Amino acid sequence: MSGPGFFDIPSDLQNSYFGLVGLHIEEALIPVAIGLAVALPLGQLCVRFSWLYPPVLWITTVLYAIPSLAFFIFLIDYTGATRTTVVIPLTVYSLVLLVPAIVDGVRSVPQETMSAATAMGFGPVQRYLKVQLPIAVPAIIAGLRVAVASSISLVSVGALIGNQGALGNLLQDAILYHRSELALNSVVTTAALAVLLDIALVLLRMALTPWMPRGDRAARRAARTAAVEPAARPTLEDTAA
């Protein structure tokens, strides 16, 4: 094929290929990081005060039902066509995905383990940091995997509200200049990013949980269960009960 190639990024994007990749990672991961920072204390509150969990689940389920594009559009009025407009919805989605994962993870710590920790003289904070959180790691990482994958995918949609989509902007240009290889580039790079970050998270989990048997079926199953989309987990009957 003659003409501009796979990695020739149109100049209107004002970025190199790797610049776009970096931007994409940034726009995708900042919301996940903020989401995690908010979800950890919120999740702990939901565990501590169990009456809080059903309404939180309700709100998160409804928030998750707001399409990203619609969310972006509602925000343009307040934050303009800026990066903030993309980051806010993605932060909300991350939060929505992470809170149930954290609550389930912390709740999965056996009561005997908690009693043993208390009996050994752990205070509530120590117990949380040294017992609950480490044991909840597999579930939290499983939640992070879904959050990161969805975040990476959704950043591209930002392109529709004025070039805020990083690698997604390639799609706009692909249509504009009729260059299909730019669309392919965008899809392949985005998917590759998602897969690489997913692998990184799996490695992180292995590093953080040396106590988990490698081939342990139960652990693998637990991680898979946690990876179930959160909107799928809080069935409305549960929350109503």
Next chain:
Amino acid sequence: MIQIESVTKRYPDGTTAVDNLSLDIPDGSITVLVGPSGCGKTTTLRMVNRMVEPTSGRILLDGSDITEQPVNALRRSMGYVIQNAGLFQHRTIVDNIATVPRMLGWDRRKARERARELMGRVGLDESLARRYPYQLSGGQQQRVGVARALAADPPVLLMDEPFSAVDPIVRKSLQAELLRIQQELGKTIVFVTHDIDEAIKIGDMIAVMRTGGRLAQFAPPDELLSSPADAFVEDFLGTDRGIRRLSFFTSDGLQLTAEPVVAVDADAEQVARATAAGSPYLLLTDAEGKPLGWVAPQDAAGGADKVAVGRLLPYGRPFAAGRESLRDALDCAVLSPTGWAVAVDGEGKVAGVVSQETIGAAIRSAHAEHRDGGGAGRASITKAGAAT
């Protein structure tokens, strides 16, 4: 009759679950398969309804190979009860019980009618019929499990550790209930447990199996207790075999004496007569003849009504003469502060008293009779202890 003929079950990974097992399971009685975990007892049970297919050997039901009929028809002709009941949580209690009749093509109304009838039989209140399993206690769920297995009135009942998951008190009542139902229905029951006490309590025949799926001994419970085949069975039976075996000897033949028994309204003369019989203590009864307590003769010398309440010694737990076993009689004697057991009749009135020495003599003669008499001895062996 279920005949297990040289059956072996070997898994592809090389483990042998059941090793050349032969067993004739008699009709109309409870046969218990018991042994430590990994002894192949559950595998054996599951081969009877073909949940597991044997590697070699065959199983006959009433003389014909069980593989001759369609597998689901075979299973529908055998009730199946498992640990934790395995109820269908999405179906009501009646519909759970009606499962097999519905599969056999009964119409819904008739099947539900039958289900309600069975609820009564297994001791469940009919008000539970429209409930769902999660609304029932573990013991109630297990009763539903038994009712469900009985629904189509199968001649054979397979029970796989049905009572292991409930607490000891509930287990005891479920065992008693099973024996009661069995007395009414006379099914051929194969019962798997790891609890030797449960096996002895409910089994008419007990097959003790050992790790590796081999049969260690197949015998009625009293024989198992009196003459275990080898060290493994002896060890598995645990201590005080001798005492436990006494459950199988009735207290019918015990020589009771009424001589040291005095009613509360007895005068000094009657007391003197009772004292003259030479017993170190007198048993005081109320006007109806129910026991009040033991008293030393000198405290009652002025007439039984003069005895100060504080001087009475407790009489312990009386045993039902004839209906309870020698084990119960001995237990009463051991518990009694005087060393004498109090025997009562069906209404709780004193039938007489008996000393430890007399009970000891009765045990010796029962053993002798059992040893010499063989079949004759069996006749006097009842499940006296278990039926109450």
Next chain:
Amino acid sequence: MSIFQFISDFFRDSAHWHGQYGIPHRVLEHLQYSFMALGIAAGIALPAGLITGHTGRGGNALALIATAARALPSYGLLVLMFFWLGIGLTPVMIPLVALAVPPILVTSYEAMRTVDPAPVDAARGMGMGPVAVLFQVELPVALPLILSGLRSAAIQVVSTTAIAAIVSLGGLGRFIIDGLSQRDYEIVVGGATLIVGLALAMIALFWLIGRLAVSPGVRGGR
């Protein structure tokens, strides 16, 4: 002008309620695309998830497929398919189906894996055939989790169907894309509001299905 003002103006304008470009027609189109994608995804993922879950084999392969499908960006995939396949329903269906498959696949697998084995054993022991065991014992118990997977997929598909408008198809995305290009913010916000409404309607729909189809014995026991 506040966003709520835009929304109320949009819905009050009677011109938005009639004809081929009116709200009712766009809603129908949107639902049509969404349910078609959901139907195809369920047709693929339900049997695959249920069978792997039932047999217990292939769980890892399934998790891998779900992860891979999740990594595909819907919007990018749509543009790419538009280049490869041109204008039509297929380039829209592919990203939507790819979006809906992972939640259905993972939850239906997990639903079957987590069915209590005891009632299944009891049913087999009572002489119930394998098909009856699946439909009368396993599925009724697995249903809540299966439905929640379908619900999750439905919400995401309804949200994402908006992108169909990018490749010249109808649906509620039309309002957004046209509004954006005409810089008519009222129409954009109106379309977005309608999509949120539909997504919430999906939650209500699946709540209702759950009420009707799931036995009280299963609902109460959880």
